[in-house]
Amino acid sequence: MAEKESLPKITKITTQKRKGRYNVFIDEHYAFPISEDVMIKFRIFKGMEIDKKLRAEILAADDVSKAYSKALAFLSGHLRTEHEIEQKLKEKEIPEPTIQATLVRLRDLNLVDDEQYAESYVRTMARTSDKGPIVIRRNLRQKGVLENDIDQGLAEYPDEDQVQNGIEIAKKLAHHYQREPLTKMKQKVRQGLMTKGFSGDVISQILEQTHFEADPELENEKLNAEFAKVWRRNRRYVFSQRKMRTKRTLYGKGFSIDAINVLLEQQTDSEGI
Known part of the structure; x- marks a missing residue:
């Protein structure tokens, strides 16, 4: 009876300079490197026989181990989404099957x-930024978070909290636009809140609870300057049309119709064409 052919055998295992990494020698020849966790998982020892199938399994496991170490380094000190980790590993030219196996390990x-990432992100943005839920949702989508997880995260930022934050944001915007007529100031505050990602309903609540007060002197100064420009620009029209066009333009800019009429009443037909 023919003697059974012997399998390749591990003849030596040496440590690398990198902590937790080892070199495996088969039949006195260098074969492959492995990590400590792979060595433990497969119970690798000197004298162990390794066929082609087992060798392939060990190498695949070591690829996952290396990718896992890279993912841990990327995760160090920061929460990351699956998409962010996947993209980082792709940048390092790690094969897709290894990436997916690494993600499974990270999930386990x-x-x-x-979902946890979305909740944490929303809480942080609500506490430290001036962004509303629409912008926050867009940011999470860009990070690859799925809609259900985003919805769960946004539950951490209820409408009442949005309104409270929004009032402070509205005050800052109002201060920035304090030289504008009151109506125009409110319009710009509304536009600013929309740009920052708050919904129409929440913005209405914010505006209802925000006290807007224009500086009368600044508003009057602005009106006088604008009136002079518009009145001069309309000088080619007959007096009645000049008044009508000037009133329409200034009202469109947000100035009080009563204040506009006061200035118009001060003009005389002799200042016409």
Whole structure:
């Protein structure tokens, strides 16, 4: 009876300079490197026989181990989404199957959780930024978070909190536009809140609870300057049309119709064409 052919055998295992990494020699020849966790998982020891199938499994596991170490370094000190980790590993030219296996391992160890990430991100943005839920949702989408996880996260930022934050933002915007007529100031505050990602309903509540007060002197100064420009620009029209066009333009800019009429009443037909 023919003697069974012997399998390749591990003849030496040496440590690398990098902590937790080892070199494996088969039949006295260098074969491959492995990590400590892979060595433990497969119970690798000197004298162990390794066929082609087992060798392939060990190498695949070591690829995942290396990708896992890279992912941990990327995660160090920061929460990350699955998409962000996947993109980072792709940048390092790690094969897709290895990336997916790495993500499974990270999920199993609760090191990556997009729902948890979304909740944390929303809480941080609500506390430290001037962004509303529409912008926050867009940011999370860009990070690859799925809609259901985003919805769960945004539950951390209820309407009442949005309104309270929005009032402070509205006050800052109003201060920035204090030289504008009161009506125009409110319009710009509304536009600013929309740009920052607050919904129409929430903006209406914010504006209802925000006290707007224009500086009368600044508003009057602005009106006089604008009136002079518009009145001069309309000088080619007959007096009645000049008044009508000037009133329409200034009212469109947000100035009080009563204040406009006061200035118009001061003009005489002799200042016409």
